[in-house]
Amino acid sequence: MASNPPAPEAPYAPAQPSTETFGYGGYRTGEGPWEEWNPTAESIRPVRGKHRVAKQRGGGFARSSTVLGVGVIAAVSAGGMASATTGKAPVSISMPDLPGVGSLISDDTPAPEAAPALASFGSETAVDTDAGAGVDQSVADAGEALRSRIMAQAESQKTQVEVKAAAAAAKAKADAVVKAEKEAEAKAAAAKKKAAEEAAAKVEAARLAELAKQYTLPTSSYTITSTFGQAGSLWSSGYHTGLDFAAPTGTLIKAVHSGTITEAGWAGAYGYRTIMTLDDGTELWFCHQSSISVSVGQKVATGDVIGRVGATGNVTGAHLHLEVHANGNAEGIDPAAWLRSKGLNP
Template sequence: MAFTRATGKHRRASRTARTTRNIAGIATLAASGVVASVASPALAATDEAPTYDTGLTQAVVVGDELADRIAAQADAQQADAEAAAAQAKAEAEARKVAEMAKQRAEEAKKKAEAKAKKEREAKERAAREEERKRLNTFVAPVAGSYVSTGYQASSGLWSSGSHTGIDFHAASGTTVHAVGAGTVVEAGDGGAYGNNIVIKMKDGTYTQYGHLSSFSVSVGQSVTPGQQIALSGATGNVTGPHLHFEARTGPDYGSDIDPIAYLRAHGVNV
């Protein structure tokens, strides 16, 4: 005999179908994170005793494993984030340390450069001062010599009747020095002076060197104290080799002043 459902009546689903639906429902809830709701009231309302395996335990285990994986993933992400933050902090600290080191190095370099500049300027000032002193220093026209004939000594050897300079003892060929810094204004034949040189000094006075055997400077040339300008000799109106030296207020004959007083006033011991 065939059986059919009565119209309007619904038969309860079979045990197998109910179990399948329950497992699917639990899995769905577990996937959405709502694992605690697996104890469905629908199971409690059944009129049949649960004498078979519903799959609930398996579903809960599956849900726990999924939750553990999600938690582990979250922990890993947090650990990565913390590691990235730590690395970023370390890099920032490293940049800060490097910047401070660079700044200290630049400051040290600036200090070293400033010190070197100061020392260089001090050396340059000392050199300029030394050069200034040297240029303002006077020396004797013949080194290690002495005055053999004094200033304004009387004799018929001179047209004026008196000596207009002083004579330094010097054999022919003895080196003659410029007594100070100046510019050569005459270098050549000086008549009774023979070969002679006249130098305008830095202070505006003039010095003259006579009876030279030769000279090594020319007109317009600058000379420094102690520079060799000639060799002594016996040219012009002389009785023997020597150096005739004059100090003058002008470049020409007749403007002479006391050469010994002049040299001593400039620190030369004669």
């Protein structure tokens, strides 16, 4: 039986890196192998100061070592252990040619012209900040001025309202004082008038009391049946010209006041009539008597009997018809009012 002989062993060769490096088709001798790098706190220099952006030249490409360094630092900061044995081709990252930006990811010393660019950028920022502060201050000043003007207007309006209120209060107070004075004057005048009227009434009462002593009613036990001016067909003039005291026939008729008898006898429709003339010329007519007790020219005093009540003449019953003719007035006046003026109440 035949058997296959074992294949000869291949000579030892170190392991080759993978050919799958960023799209390249074969292994490149300049790219590895790499030693494993374990960075420590002593091997990595701390970054101090500000990162300044160096102006990039020649197309603005960052070096591959810079990208690798940034990746390693990020891995260490996260607390992991990174290995740089990949051996893959670096990837170039294009950065815009902006001043002060490349130094943020570069570990090289910035170019000499980067400082002026950064200083220029800072100065522009400072200028813009100052301009913004100036604008803010202008707005604040304008707002404060508007607020002050509004407050001044409000204060002015408040002052005007207070002045108007004070004027209205003063006017109301003055009107109240004037009204009170007028009311006081009116009350004083009314009180004075009332006092004067009361005094006059007292004087008149005293006078009438004295007159009452001098005057008397013409008869007693009577009833007033007809008054002065009363209209009716019973009287030839169409109205009553005197005051009727109805009393039984024979009731005494007395002199109302002192005077002189100027007529005594028959007078037609008046029946038996006696006329007495007072000292002031007033004539008193006593009519419809049943009898006469005095004669013409006789002086009589208050209360003297001059006749008796009867029903002679144009009558409907026994009564005394009294007429008063002041100062020779043929028409006559109201006997009731005249008697009251002498302090008598018929």
